[in-house]
Structure formats: C-alpha cells, structure tokens
Amino acid sequence: MRISIILFLLLINSLFSCNVSPVPIEYNHDECAYCKMKIANVQFGAELVTSKGKVFKFDSAECLVWEFIKDEAKEYAFVLVTDHSRPHNFIDAESSSFLISENQPSPMGGNLSAYESVNNAQNVMAQKGGKIMKWNDLLKEYKTLYK
DSSP, rough: HHHHHHHHHHHHHHHOOOOOOOOOOOOTTOOOOOTBBBOOOTTEEEEETTTTEEEEESHHHHHHHHHHHHHTTTTEEEEEEETTTTTEEEOEEGGGGEOOOTTTTTTTSEEEESSSHHHHHHHHHHHHEEEEEHHHHHHHHHHHOOO
C-alpha cells in the first residue's frame, strides 16, 4: 500500500511538473548541441525546445539552423535566437530578421546575426553590408548550401 501511494505521488508530480519552456544559456559553461563548442558569445546563443520539453542550446544561429534542418520532423515548442542588439534576450526565430554579413562575424563563421526588429537589422546592414533574410528563406538557403 505504501509503495502504491509513493508511485501515485511520483506519477502526479511528473504529470504536473512537465514544464515546456526555454532555459537560460549558461555562457562559458553550456555546450552547443550541434558543434559541441562552449557557448561564449552573448549576442549569438540560440535554443530549440521540443514539444516534450527537451532543450537544445546552440552557440550560434547557424548551428541551430543546421540542427533544425537535420531533424525537421521534430515538433518544437520554441525555436529561439538571441537578438544581437539585446544580448541575453531570446526572440522567436520564425519572426526574426537575420543579417548575413562578412563584416559581422558569428561564432561558427556563418556571419549570421538575428534581430527582432527588421529596422535594427537594416541599420546594421547599412553600416556593415550584407543581406537580410527571414527564417523560411534562411532555411531554404542553408538546405541548398549544406545538404
């Protein structure tokens, strides 16, 4: 009887404690799920959270894109990138504007930075050059380059 109560309580706890949400990146401690490098630059972190709550952290938007393309069949509750203009702030990748500019290097050499505001991306592009893309176009481009 006592074991049944304990098992019941554990089951109830697991049902109600399943939290599907982003987890802050611990910079200089967490490792990129794609390339295995330490995540160090606060302007480039990214994260995938599955619909079951499993969190994958990345050191750059390009690592996130490569992982996303590798396993597109997975259902994600969150696809997040860091707003380059506001370090430590996750934004939804699908509504973000991405700047690809050789004059704005990123940790994995894809020269890819994310912005919540297209105006911010355009301002940086005016200074550094490059091109701006939305999430779906970025995925298409990476598929042709890396598949």
